[in-house]
């Protein structure tokens with residue numbers, strides 16, 4: 001019974017995601033779904049990305065959190081548009097919530113919409129939001145076993161961002177291990193090592209982003 005209901009929910013979500021994808025494609029907007037654990041640095045990475053591309057690429061953000069408008073406020077402080085979805089307890093975003101958010105944004109001047117999903121490496125992987133590309137982010141303090149433990153998040157991603165590399169010298173985090181594990185799950189995964197704090201490694205990530213937009 002439970003399985004049947006889950007299948008139905010996922011099928012309905014797929015329809016909605018397909019409609020989002022078509023709508024954004026017609027408007028020539030690149031949409032990215034960003035997935036990671038809480039605190040790994042999604043919002044900080046987005047702030048840095050927006051600031052570094054200012055005047056060149058216009059980015060809007062859809063924020064997902066259980067509650068509060070805090071992340072949307074951080075993004076707005078950069079000058080970019082941000083819509084906050086408060087899921088009121090749900091641990092992932094659904095495509096229908098994203099549809100509403102897209103229609104709340106002023107999308108006339110937007111090149112890229114980045115969705116910061118609810119901090120969770122588990123069920124967001126199962127919910128297509130209508131994105132063109134999926135980015136999974138892992139940070140150094142979380143440990144290098146994340147791919148092994150949460151394979152689906154990596155197998156379905158196009159990009160892996162390894163964040164907080166400024167902390168590598170303080171922690172036992174084997175970058176090669178996580179890269180090897182990730183590439184086993186997805187052989188053409190693009191991997192960038194970054195520090196959202198210092199801006200290290202951003203050049204390659206931003207190049208990928210701007211190239212993918214074209």
Ligand SMILES: Nc1nc2c(ncn2[C@@H]2O[C@H](COP(=O)(O)OP(=O)(O)O)[C@@H](O)[C@H]2O)c(=O)[nH]1
Nearest residue numbers: 038039040041042043044163164166195196197
């Ligand atoms: N040292 C260091 N701290 C970072 C980096 N990126 C984010 N942080 C810190 O990690 C914490 C969580 O960041 P946040 O962007 O809110 O994570 P989110 O929950 O994934 O959106 C904050 O205290 C950030 O300042 C980084 O590259 N290096």
Ligand SMILES: [Mg+2]
Nearest residue numbers: 042043071116
């Ligand atoms: Mg955040």
Ligand SMILES: [Zn+2]
Nearest residue numbers: 091092123124
């Ligand atoms: Zn969930």
